[in-house]
Amino acid sequence: MQKLLTGRRIAVLAEELYEDLELWYPVLRLREEDAEGRETILTRGWLRGSHRAVDHDRSKPWEPFHPHTRVEPLQPGQVYEFNIGIVPTGHLFKAGSRIKLKISCCDDPPTNSFEVIGTGHIRRQTPSRVTVYHNADHPSHLLLPITSGNVMGTYISGGHPYL
Secondary structure, eight states, X not given: OOEEEEEEEEEEEEEEESSOXXXXXXXXXXXXXXXXXXXXXXXXXXXXXXXXXXXXXTOBTTBOOOOOOSOOOOOTTOEEEEEEEEEEEEEEEOTTOEEEEEEESSOOOOSSTTXXXXXXXXXXXXXXXXXXXXSSSSBOEEEOOEESOBOTTSOOBOOOOOO
16 A cells, blocks of 8 residues: 655654764654665754754644754763654655664765755764663654645645545
8 A cells, every 4th residue: 555655744762872962963864665675765854962952832743843042962871852853745655665764973975966965964073872762761753644645735634646
């Protein structure tokens, strides 16, 4: 069965850092892996770790608002929550495909000319180690708007994509 992924999405991650990272940028890449194992980058999200504060009054469940008005240093060995907005996109997943989320501290090098525009900006000189938690105390999750199609201009599910 085909599924349509369209609109805004968010990843909420509980992560433990193992070094002092003033410039820690969690970089997320949402990918499709087809039935043959080939991967395609669909969209990305990123956040400077020390600017993780969220203004809950200005945020929506699918779109965190980060005011970037203060720096909150990160300490090694502490677990932090990062609400990372992922750039909106639309993509039709074919039967047999899988959704993958890659989490890292820097961009991957571009693999084709389309990726040159949106990747390669966040680099690290040294490797980094991060643990992502997913348990009752730290419920990391990925919110995805998956439908069988939408009526254009609305959030009413149940429509069918034009094929």
